[in-house]
Amino acid sequence: MSQTRSKLSLRQRMVLSIGSALLAGLATLLVVVTLRSSATVEREALETGHTTAEAVGQKVAAQLNRALETTRTLADALNGIRSNGGDTRAPAAELLRRTLERSSDIAAIWTCWEPDAWDHNDAAFTADPAYGAQGRFSLVWDRRDVGVSRRPRLDYQDQDYYRLPAQRAQETILEPYLTSAAGSAKSGSDEKRLMTSIAVPVLEGSKVIGVVGIDLELTRFSQQLAGATLGDLGYLTIVSYNGLYAGHPKAERRGQSFLEHDPWAEAYLSQLKSGQPFEARNESRTLGGPAIRIAGPIEIGHTGTPWTAIVNLSRTEMMQPVRELRNLSIGIGLGVLLLMLGLVYLLAGSIAKPINRLADRLRAGSREVTVAADDINRAGTTLAENASAQAASIEETSASCEELNAVVQSNADTAKATRDLAETSRRRAETSEKEMRDMVSAMNDIQESAQAVARIVDSINEIAFQTNLLALNAAVEAARAGSAGAGFAVVAEEVRTLAQRAAKAAQESSERIEVSVERANRGSAICGRVETAFSDIRRAASEVSNLTDNIASASQEQAEGIKQINAAIIQIDHHVQNSAAQTEETASASSELHAQAVSMSDSVSELVALVNGQRARSGSGSSANSSPATRPSSSRPATTFHVAGR
Structure with a gap:
């Protein structure tokens, strides 16, 4: 289908499109008109x-009501004659005959009375053949070929024409x-007449x-009913209260059951019984198709017990003018x-x-736009x-600066911590140097004390040596004294022994004191x-503290400088990203421009094909094959970058 459409020229397409629109419009108009x-x-x-049903109903009701009014008048007249007394049967019979x-x-015309109800003298007329063996006032006047004739009505009490009004008292x-045509139901004549009876009871x-x-x-x-104008197929019927045909164009259906021939009416029995109008749509065997039934009541x-006049319309015949109008409209529409x-x-030829x-x-123009858009697209892609x-690169530099920072x-x-540690060490060295000086002073005091003890x-x-000498001298003198100096010699010996012991103790103490003094001298030298x-350590710690202080100050200045460099790099990166995004948008816009140019070129080709009814030449859209718009999206530069430290 698409290949067929591509081969159609603008003229042919316009004819086809407008023809289709006109056809659709005419079809719509035809449907609406129809x-x-x-x-x-x-x-x-x-x-x-409805008018016909109402008119027929009124006409039939008028005829029946005239007969009913006549019957009422006769009933009143007969009751009046009966009330006068005397020989009233002959005048009453004559009244009935003249009325007929x-x-x-x-x-x-007929009348039937209860036993002895007329003149209380039925027995006097039992021999009269005009009244029958029972002598009741009961007779009928009917029409025959030779005129009107009279006959008695016998056994009427069980007949509907008497029993029903007598029971209903209305x-x-x-x-x-x-x-039969002769008027007797028992006649052997084949000719039948459809009849009804109107009865009025006489009350006492x-x-x-x-x-x-x-x-x-x-x-x-x-x-x-047959004379009513309802088209060639429509007809009228009259249906009685109990559903019998009181009138029908077909003689064979008169007096037959309405529901037997028209079962559709079963759904409307309540309307028929209550004397309400109704409208029905169904199929009709008589009309041979769909029918519309319109019912109008006949009040009697x-x-x-109302009757009903039913108008039966053929919908097929009813719609015949519409079909003729439709066919005429189709002919006119095709001509138009x-x-x-x-x-x-x-007109299409002049437009093409x-x-x-x-x-x-x-x-x-589309070719030139395509070439220019292609150049702009390539430049924008390179710049992006x-x-x-x-x-x-800026991202890597910023990351390096961040790491260096x-x-x-x-x-x-670290330098600050080292400076604090060096300061602490210097203070501790000064404290230790002071304590060491105190210790050296204490050692000197110990040394002096040891020397004083040595002197003691x-x-x-x-003293021990002198004591020992004195003891020797005393012993010598005691020896010289002999026995007189024996006690003194003992004392001198003890003194000498004591002096020796003291000398020995002094010798040992001197040795020990010399060792202590030597050790005190050596400790003093060590201190x-x-x-x-400690003095050297204190000086070194002071120098280290000064150096670390300088290092910490320099490191802090370097950190501040690197922060400023990193902020500048971040600002540069922000500008570069904006430039990259704008470049990407420019590249995208140029690609879109190129695509639009190619699309315009294709549209022009389609327009030419539409006008000429030919396929678009392959060269008209060849630039689309090399268009940057067809490049995969992965070749486009990224539009966002993440710099460390943001």
């Missing part, structure tokens, strides 16, 4: 049907019934004492369609030439790639050297 016409015709037909003769639409119309108080009735022939109702006096298609064909010229100019590379900051923190020991040693070392 539906509106159908609705109008059906509405008018229904109105006619004057009313050509009445087939028979006016009654009997259901239609067939009887609340008791029924007699019934006066009129028999009407209903055949002429059917003749009147105070009988309480062909005329419009011819005009469109000529300027469109071709415009298409040529558009094709040339460079911006992406710059952004990546972290290292410098760590060194500054030397004194003791000298001196330690004091000198």
Whole structure:
């Protein structure tokens, strides 16, 4: 289908499109006209049907009510004659006969009375053949070929024409019934007449004492119905209270059951019984298709048993004018369609030439736009790639600066910690140097004390030596004294022993004191050297503290400088990213421009193909194959970068 459409020229497509639109419009118009016409015709037909049903109902009701009024008048007249007394049977019979003769639409007039209800003298008339063996006032006047004739009515009490009005004690119309042409239901004649009877009871108080009735022939109702104008197929029927045909165009259906031939009416029995109008749509075997039934009630006096006039309309016949109008509309529409298609064909030819010229100019302009867009797209893509590379380099530099800043900051923190530790060591060295000086002073004091003790020991040693000499001298003198000096010699010996012991103790103490003094001298020398070392340590710690302080200050200054460098790099990266994003947007816009140019070129080709009815030349859209718009999206530079430390 698409290949067929591509081969159609603009003229052919315009003819096809406008023809389709006109056809759719005409079809819509035809449907609307048909539906509106159908609705109008059906509405008018229904109105006619309702009017006809109402008119027929009124006409039939008027005839029946006239007969009913005559019956009422006869009943009142007979009751008046009966009330006068005397020989009243002959005048009453004469009244009935004259009434029948004057009313050509009445087939028979009759009256029936209860035993002895007329003149309380039935026994006097038992021998009279005009009244029968029971002598009751009961007779009928009917029409025959030779005129009117009288006959008695016998065994009437069980017949419907008497039993029903007597039981109901009100006016009654009997259901239609067939009887022979001679007027007797028992006649052997094949000719049948459709009849009904209207009966009015005669009351004495609340008791029924007699019934006066009129028999009407209903055949002429059917003749009147056949004269109604309802088209070639439509017809009228009259249905009684209990559903019998009181009038029908077909003679064989008169007096037959309505539901037997029209089962659709079973759903409307309640309307038929209550004398309500209704409308039904169904299929009709008589009409041979769909039918519309319109029912109008026929009220008959105070009988309480209304009849119904039914108009039967053929919907097929009803819609015949609509079908004719539809066919006429189709013919006119086809003529208009062909005329419009011819005009469109000529008009399309005049439009195609300027469109071709415009298409040529558009094709040339689209080629130039495509080439320019291609150049802009390549330049934008290169610039975007460079911006992406710059952004990546700046990102790496920023990351390195961030790492260097972290290292410098760590060194500054370490130098500061070292400076604090050196300061602590210097203070501790000063404290230790002071304590060492105190210890050296204490050692000197110990040394002096040891020397004083040595001098005291030397004194003791000298004393012991002198004591020992004195003891020797005393012993010598005691020896010289002999026995007189024996006790003194003992004392001198003890003193000498004591002096020796003291000398020995002094010798040992002197040895020990010399060792202590030697050790004190050696400790004092060591303390001196330690004091000198602590002094050197204190000076070194001061120098280290000064150096670490300088290092910490320098590291802090380096960290501040690197922070400023990193902030500057971040600012540069922000600008580079904005430039990269703008470059990407430019590249995207150029790609879109290129795609639009290619699309315009393709549209021009399609326009040419549309006008000329040919396929677009392959060269017209060849630039699309090399268009950057067809490149994969992975070749485009990224539009966002993440710099460490943000």
